[in-house]
Amino acid sequence: MTAPVYNFAYLDEQTKRMIRRAILKAIAIPGYQVPFASREMPMPYGWGTGGVQVTAAILGPQDVLKVIDQGSDDTTNAVSIRKFFTRTAGVRTTTATLEATVIQTRHRVPETALNENQVLVYQVPIPEPLRFLEPRETETRRMHALSEYGLMHVKLYEDIARHGHIATAYAYPVQVDSRYVMDPSPIPKFDNPKLSNCAALQLFGAGREKRIYAIPPYTRVTSLDFDDHPFEPYRHDASCELCNATESYLDEVITDDEGHRMFVCSDTDFCEQRRAAGHGPVAARPQAEAAHD
Amino acid sequence: MSGIDKENDLPLLIAEGLTKHYGRQLGCRDASFELYEGEVMAVVGESGSGKTTLLQMLSTQIEPSAGRVLYRMRDGAVQDLWTMSEPARRFLLRTDWGYVHQDPQMGLRMGVSAGGNVGERLMAVGNRHYGNIRATAADWLGRVEIPQNRIDDTPRTYSGGMRQRLQIARNLVTAPRLIFMDEPTGGLDVSVQARLLDLLRRIVSEMRIAAIVVTHDLAVARLLSNRIMVMKGGEVIEAGLTDQVLDDPHQPYTQLLVSSILPA
Numbered sequence: 298m299t300a301p302v303y304n305f306a307y308l309d310e311q312t313k314r315m316i317r318r319a320i321l322k323a324i325a326i327p328g329y330q331v332p333f334a335s336r337e338m339p340m341p342y343g344w345g346t347g348g349v350q351v352t353a354a355i356l357g358p359q360d361v362l363k364v365i366d367q368g369s370d371d372t373t374n375a376v377s378i379r380k381f382f383t384r385t386a387g388v389r390t391t392t393a394t395l396e397a398t399v400i401q402t403r404h405r406v407p408e409t410a411l412n413e414n415q416v417l418v419y420q421v422p423i424p425e426p427l428r429f430l431e432p433r434e435t436e437t438r439r440m441h442a443l444s445e446y447g448l449m450h451v452k453l454y455e456d457i458a459r460h461g462h463i464a465t466a467y468a469y470p471v472q473v474d475s476r477y478v479m480d481p482s483p484i485p486k487f488d489n490p491k492l493s494n495c496a497a498l499q500l501f502g503a504g505r506e507k508r509i510y511a512i513p514p515y516t517r518v519t520s521l522d523f524d525d526h527p528f529e530p531y532r533h534d535a536s537c538e539l540c541n542a543t544e545s546y547l548d549e550v551i552t553d554d555e556g557h558r559m560f561v562c563s564d565t566d567f568c569e570q571r572r573a574a575g576h577g578p579v580a581a582r583p584q585a586e587a588a589h590d
Numbered sequence: 591m592s593g594i595d596k597e598n599d600l601p602l603l604i605a606e607g608l609t610k611h612y613g614r615q616l617g618c619r620d621a622s623f624e625l626y627e628g629e630v631m632a633v634v635g636e637s638g639s640g641k642t643t644l645l646q647m648l649s650t651q652i653e654p655s656a657g658r659v660l661y662r663m664r665d666g667a668v669q670d671l672w673t674m675s676e677p678a679r680r681f682l683l684r685t686d687w688g689y690v691h692q693d694p695q696m697g698l699r700m701g702v703s704a705g706g707n708v709g710e711r712l713m714a715v716g717n718r719h720y721g722n723i724r725a726t727a728a729d730w731l732g733r734v735e736i737p738q739n740r741i742d743d744t745p746r747t748y749s750g751g752m753r754q755r756l757q758i759a760r761n762l763v764t765a766p767r768l769i770f771m772d773e774p775t776g777g778l779d780v781s782v783q784a785r786l787l788d789l790l791r792r793i794v795s796e797m798r799i800a801a802i803v804v805t806h807d808l809a810v811a812r813l814l815s816n817r818i819m820v821m822k823g824g825e826v827i828e829a830g831l832t833d834q835v836l837d838d839p840h841q842p843y844t845q846l847l848v849s850s851i852l853p854a
C-alpha cells in the first residue's frame with residue numbers, strides 16, 4: 298500500500314484552523330450563522346459536506362466517531378462517512394452513542410442523553426430559517442441582526458391557517474438563548490426538546506451554503522409557537538415492536554411484500570441497547586425461543 | 591377641511607430643506623413643509639418631477655443629500671429620523687407608519703395568505719395569539735371590503751383592486767399615525783379606482799391618519815387631500831390648500847396642469 302496522501306482527517310491544517318475559528322465564533326454567538334470558506338470534499342453536497350468539514354476540523358486521534366443517518370448507523374451515507382474518517386484519520390468508530398466522543402448526524406438526535414465529553418455535529422442542507430418567506434440574503438441578515446422575527450410566526454400562522462395546527466414536522470424553528478432564531482436541520486420536531494440544556498456541544502455545518510452555527514452546552518433552546526397553539530413534539534402513538542420502547546421516536550417500516558408495517562425505534566443503537574438489556578416485544582415470546590437468542 | 595387644529599397641535603412631521611442628488615442628476619431640491627395629525631397632503635407633478643424621491647426621503651427609504659425629517663413620536667418626543675438607530679427606525683416603519691406601493695406586489699407577500707399578510711405586523715410587534723391575530727385580520731378584511739371567506743387565499747388569486755385594498759389593510763392593522771402612498775390608484779380601472787378612493791377617504795378620516803399621497807391624478811388629490819404640493823424639475827413650485835390651489839393656481843405650470851393641457 299502507498300502512504301496516505303491526505304493530511305490527518307483529509308483537510309490541511311490551515312483549512313482546519315479556518316473552520317475552527319468559525320466554530321469558536323459560532324460558540325461565542327449561539328445560534329448565529331457564521332460564514333466559512335467551505336471546501337470541496339470528495340463527496341457530493343447532499344452527503345453532508347458541511348458536517349464532514351466540521352467533524353474533520355474538531356477530530357483528534359483519540360476521538361471515537363459515530364455517524365448516524367436518520368437514526369441508523371448502517372445507511373450508505375453513514376457507512377461511507379465513517380469509512381472516510383477511518384481511512385483519512387484512522388480514528389476508532391463505534392455505533393454505541395455512549396462510547397462516541399464525536400457524533401455526526403443527519404436528521405436525528407440520539408435518544409440516549411449526551412454528556413459533556415461529546416460533540417454532536419449536524420449536517421445542514423439549508424441553514425437560513427427565514428429563507429422560506431424572505432429570499433433576499435441582505436434582508437434576512439438584517440432581520441437576524443435586529444431580532445426582527447415576526448416572519449417566523451407568519452410561517453407558523455400559515456401552517457395553522459392551512460392545516461388547523463402547526464404542521465411543520467421537521468426543521469421546526471427554534472430560538473437559541475432568547476436571541477437568534479435557528480433552523481435545527483431537518484430533525485423531527487420530536488427531537489427539538491433535546492437541543493435545550495444539552496450537556497454536549499452541538500455544531501451545525503452547511504457545506505453548500507457555507508455556514509456554521511452552534512449551541513454551546515447547557516443553552517436554553519425554545520421552539521417557536523403561539524400561546525393558543527403551543528409547540529408539541531410528535532411521535533407515533535405506539536411502542537417499538539422490537540424493544541417495546543414507548544418514549545423513543547418511531548419509524549414505520551414495511552416488513553414484507555404484502556405491505557405489512559411495524560413501528561420500530563428510528564435510533565437503531567438505542568433499540569439494540571434496550572434489547573441487549575432484556576427489553577422485548579409486549580406479547581412475551583415463548584420462554585424457549587427467548588432463551589434461544 | 592375639518593378635523594385639523596393647527597393652533598393647538600404640534601406638527602407630526604417636519605421636512606426641512608430635503609434635497610437629493612443622484613450623482614449629478616437632481617432628484618429633489620430643498621423641500622420643506624409641515625404635516626399635522628390627520629392631515630392628508632397630495633404631491634402632484636409630471637413624471638420625473640421628484641415625487642417618489644421626496645416620498646422615499648420622508649419615509650427613510652433613501653437618505654437625503656441634505657436636509658432632515660423631524661417626527662413627533664407617540665410619546666411626544668420629536669426625533670430626527672436619520673439620527674435614530676436603525677432598529678428604532680424600522681420599528682417606527684412597521685408600527686406607526688404605513689407605506690402603500692403603487693405595485694401591490696412590492697407591498698404584499700404574494701405567497702402568503704391574506705390573513706398572514708394582514709397579521710404580519712401584529713406578529714412583528716410580539717402578538718403570539720393565533721386566534722386574536724386571525725380575528726383582527728378578518729376584521730380588517732371586512733373593513734377593506736374583502737370577503738372574509740378569502741382570508742386563506744393568497745393575493746395571487748386576488749384582482750388588482752383587491753390586492754390594493756389588502757395592502758391597505760396590511761398597513762393599517764397597527765393603527766399607524768402616518769401613511770405614505772405612491773400612486774395608490776395607478777394601474778387600476780376607473781371604476782375600481784373610484785371604489786378604492788372612497789374606501790381610502792373613509793378610513794383615513796375615520797382613523798384620523800395623516801397621509802402623504804403621491805399622484806399624477808388631480809382628481810385623486812382633490813378627493814383625498816387637504817393640502818397639495820406641486821412639483822416640477824425636482825422643486826416644489828406651489829403649495830397650499832388643495833381647493834385653493836386647484837381652483838386658483840398661481841404658477842403658470844400649475845395652471846397648465848389644472849387645465850389638463852399638460853399630461854400630469
Ligand SMILES: Nc1ncnc2c1ncn2[C@@H]1O[C@H](COP(=O)(O)OP(=O)(O)OP(=O)(O)O)[C@@H](O)[C@H]1O
Binds near residue numbers: 616618638643644
Ligand atoms: N435611482 C435613481 N438614479 C438616478 N436618477 C434617479 C433615480 N431615481 C430617480 N432619479 C431621477 O430623479 C428625478 C426625480 O425622479 P422621481 O422618481 O422622484 O420622479 P417622480 O416624480 O416620482 O416620477 P414618476 O411620476 O414618473 O414616478 C428624475 O429625473 C429621475 O430620473
Ligand SMILES: [Mg+2]
Binds near residue numbers: 641642643
Ligand atoms: Mg414616482
Ligand SMILES: [Zn+2]
Binds near residue numbers: 562568
Ligand atoms: Zn426499539
